Amino acid sequence: MLQVYNTLTRKKEEFKPIEKNHVRMYVCGPTVYDYPHIGNARSFAVFDTIRRYLEYKGYRVTYITNFTDIDDKMINRANEEGISVADLAARFIAEYYIIASELNLKPATVNPRATEHIDDIIDMVSKIIENGHGYVVDGDVYFDVPSWSNYGVLSKIPLDELSAGLRVNVGEKKKDPRDFALWKAEKPGEPSWDSPWGKGRPGWHAECSVMGKYYLGIPFDIHGGGQDLIFPHHENEIAQSAAAYGEKTPVKYWLHNGFLTINTEKMSKSEGNFFTAREVLDNYDHQAVRFYLVSGQYRQPLDYNDKALKQAIQSLERIKNAADTIRGKISILEKKGGRRTKADDKLSEAIKKVREGFEREMDDDFNTPGAIAEIFTFVRDINSLTPDIGNAAVLREALSTLSELMSILGINLEKAEDEAGGKSVEVLKGVVGLLLEVRENARKSKDYAAADMIRDRLKELSISVADTKDGPTWKIE
Ligand SMILES: [Zn+2]
Structure with missing residues (x-):
């Protein structure tokens, strides 16, 4: 019987999908403004292994993982580089697929992008307003957190404790510091879409509620992501989905992977204690990286060194x-x-x-x-x-x-270390096999000098030959 730890209940629970034999699963994907870091890669590999195990158990798995292709980070980076947000997204979505292949991630059923679902996002935000949990200020739309008594159900942060330390920042028009943006009014130079509240773009949290429902229907079985997404991203996602669609528990099991530390220190870009998945994959064998990423229990921290x-x-x-x-x-x-x-x-x-x-x-x-x-x-x-x-x-x-x-675990034992090396390994095996056959024939005709010469020359090439009762074997020293 499969038991999974559910962040929602803080307990290990028996896993029972809502639909018999079918698991519907959504994992928060990358914001495609830069190379994913090695912590993101851990999340990709962990949930890929969970998916593979569910398939091994006989479930059909519908696996959705998104690309966040519009948010503040996207806009800032595109402006820095003097390119469009769409071009930036295209570049790092392509990078994602390269890394996904190097980490041997199974292709997702769909990799939806936020910008493909703007109309659905507008529809959800409208419903939240209609149901009395969202409000409009000068083209921005906010989720009215104090109106939602179930807020904190996932992070276990009581609503009244949440305001401590929070302030409404300059330029923000929300009524309460706990409120979060569902829709942001257009600023000069930013990509924008028409909406009932004027031109603008979605807040970050909106997309996952919308795409989860669009591709999987709610409630669905598993929602995954890194621990850092529990609050506020996933807390907000539950509030949005429930407030818009009336489904109190839009997700049955919430699974979160632990942090990745670097030499036991917290990963931090500003302090240089940081690696991209690209750097790591360039330095080490791809399969070994994948194996390392899933070698720890997924909820525990994993140290990179x-x-x-x-x-x-x-x-x-x-x-x-x-x-x-x-x-x-x-x-x-x-x-x-x-x-x-x-x-x-x-x-x-x-x-x-x-x-x-x-x-x-x-x-x-x-x-x-x-x-x-x-x-x-x-x-x-x-x-x-x-x-x-x-x-x-x-x-x-x-x-x-x-x-x-x-x-x-995502390791293909049939595959050699890398595509380019694969063929040369096969050729090497063939050539050594051929030489050993020649040596066997020499021995049979008692030409021991020739047999020894082949063995010695192979040894010079770091290939050692052992004669066993079943015939010769060889290995590279
Ligand atoms: Zn998400």
């Missing part, structure tokens, strides 16, 4: 080596044949155990570190049992199980 990345590289290497060990033995058995042995039974048992263990951990609020520990136990079993396996079928099952479980 060089050691953690190197550890991810090594861990992944061990798992890939185990897959290679299996492949090597399969090719030997395919040539020579074999009989079922005791090791076969033990490996069958290990296959059953890893699947059970992986599911048990993932069913506990997607506990990826526990699930990865189960995979490592399996890797040890593979390494110790494979030399004595007599039958290729059990090895194929072990390999497909390992591949399937790793694919939930």
Whole structure:
């Protein structure tokens, strides 16, 4: 039984989608004004793994993640660069798709953009005003927070405590410091759209309420995002959706991922303690970055440091080596044949155990570190049992199980480190295989000098050859 921690109730709850066998899920996506930072990348990877696990459990998942392509940050950045907001958005949406592919994120069902839903946003804001929870001042529209007694349901901040420390800033026309903008009147040089309140643009929070309802219907099952979005973004989203559409609980489960720290310090752009996902992906193997991003339990903080990345590289290497060990033995058995042995039974048992263990951990609020520990136990079993396996079928099952479980974490074991390197690895495997065949033939015809020469020359190239009872094996030192 899958249990998920719901920020709304602050409890782990049994996961039961509203529609049988169908999960409707919305994850707040990036504001496309710059490269996403590595903390954003964590959120992308975490919710992709959650989605993949739900699919593994047999659910059909409708997965929506948006692009915020109009807000203050977009406008400021576009003005700095002297380009249009639309051009800025196009550039960083393209960047997002590159990063998404490098992190092996499954494509979303839809990636809607705020500017594609202006009419729907206007419709929602109109409903909020009609229902008595929004008001217009000089072309701005605000949500009347004190009129909404349920405000604070997600963040657990009582309405009366919320005003402490809040002020109405100069230039703002709201009645209460707790109120937030649903629609902002046009300022010179800003993109704007016609509305019943004059030209303007949506406030940031409006889009997610609108797009969630548009693509998923409300109530829907899972709303995800970083912890920093609980307040005010998601609190405001609940208030808007409920006030406009009359659905008191527009989302059943609210899931939030923890922060990413850098060398144990809070990530901060102004203090230079900051990495973009692009920088990290340029410096490390893409699969290792993905593996690192999902290596911690998603609600806990995750620290980014060089050691953690190197550890991810090594861990992944061990798992890939185990897959290679299996492949090597399969090719030997395919040539020579074999009989079922005791090791076969033990490996069958290990296959059953890893699947059970992986599911048990993932069913506990997607506990990826526990699930990865189960995979490592399996890797040890593979390494110790494979030399004595007599039958290729059990090895194929072990390999497909390992591949399937790793694919939930977003790692494709069939794929080499990168596309360009993939082909050269295949060529290398072929060439070494050919040389070893030549060496075997030399040995058979007792030409030991030629056989040793091939082995020694390979060694000079850091390729060590070992002769086992099943034939020669090789590895790169
Ligand atoms: Zn959002």
